[in-house]
Amino acid sequence: MTALTLHYHPLSSYCQKVLIAIDLLGVEVDLRLLDLGKPAERDAWLALWPTGKMPLLVDQGRPVPESSIIIEHLQQHHATGGRTLIPDAAALDVRLWDRLFDLYVMTPMQAFTADLLKPEGDRDPRSVARARDTLSMAYAMIDRRLEGRTWVAGDAFSMADCAAAPALFYAATYLPLPPQQVHLSAYFERLMDHPSVAAVIDQARPYFKFYPGRAGLARRFYDPTAA
Numbered sequence: 001m002t003a004l005t006l007h008y009h010p011l012s013s014y015c016q017k018v019l020i021a022i023d024l025l026g027v028e029v030d031l032r033l034l035d036l037g038k039p040a041e042r043d044a045w046l047a048l049w050p051t052g053k054m055p056l057l058v059d060q061g062r063p064v065p066e067s068s069i070i071i072e073h074l075q076q077h078h079a080t081g082g083r084t085l086i087p088d089a090a091a092l093d094v095r096l097w098d099r100l101f102d103l104y105v106m107t108p109m110q111a112f113t114a115d116l117l118k119p120e121g122d123r124d125p126r127s128v129a130r131a132r133d134t135l136s137m138a139y140a141m142i143d144r145r146l147e148g149r150t151w152v153a154g155d156a157f158s159m160a161d162c163a164a165a166p167a168l169f170y171a172a173t174y175l176p177l178p179p180q181q182v183h184l185s186a187y188f189e190r191l192m193d194h195p196s197v198a199a200v201i202d203q204a205r206p207y208f209k210f211y212p213g214r215a216g217l218a219r220r221f222y223d224p225t226a227a
């Protein structure tokens with residue numbers, strides 16, 4: 001047991017963002033898998049953190065919510081040997097691109113998922129169309145940003161890339177990355193090849209059969225005939 005517990009689910013994009021950071025910061029954390037489909041577990045969870053959103057870090061009994069705050073907290077208090085995902089020289093850029101990925105890639109991606117989870121008659125094609133427009137805008141913005149860069153902010157893999165990896169992974173299942181956006185596509189491949197990202201995708205693999213957008217997952221990530 002460590003003093004740190006992360007309440008999470010391997011399929012959750014925001015949890016994956018934090019899991020990538022935990023690996024890179026070299027922090028030892030107890031992982032507690034949440035099943036919000038179980039009413040008793042959901043009630044206990046809401047008592048701990050009322051938004052009902054994961055991930056949630058608990059540090060010596062104190063809840064630390066919100067993926068970006070969790071990563072900042074881990075970096076400030078628990079990182080091994082001065083490892084950093086928010087280097088001083090690029091801190092504002094890192095935080096900006098972390099926000100942009102959360103707001104303009106994660107959020108519309110979640111809107112697609114939320115719509116698929118609704119009963120057929122309750123689905124809202126207008127909200128899905130808005131989500132598609134936002135993602136399109138974001139893809140073009142990220143493609144421009146990546147011209148001449150390896151990672152999205154600063155010289156090294158940062159918190160912004162932790163946000164980018166799961167956001168783009170799931171977003172691409174709903175709106176494929178446009179082939180003409182070569183910087184975006186090359187960045188996606190760099191992210192997927194990164195060992196900390198690949199490890200998190202591997203952890204999620206047994207659960208992809210439950211992902212509502214699984215029809216859009218590339219075969220290299222999920223083979224329905226093997227599931």
Ligand SMILES: N[C@@H](CCC(=O)N[C@@H](CS)C(=O)NCC(=O)O)C(=O)O
Nearest residue numbers: 012013014052053054055066067068
């Ligand atoms: N702003 C939050 C967003 C977290 C979030 O949306 N988590 C999703 C999973 S990816 C969740 O908990 N969904 C469960 C629900 O809404 O019931 C963060 O950065 O941690």
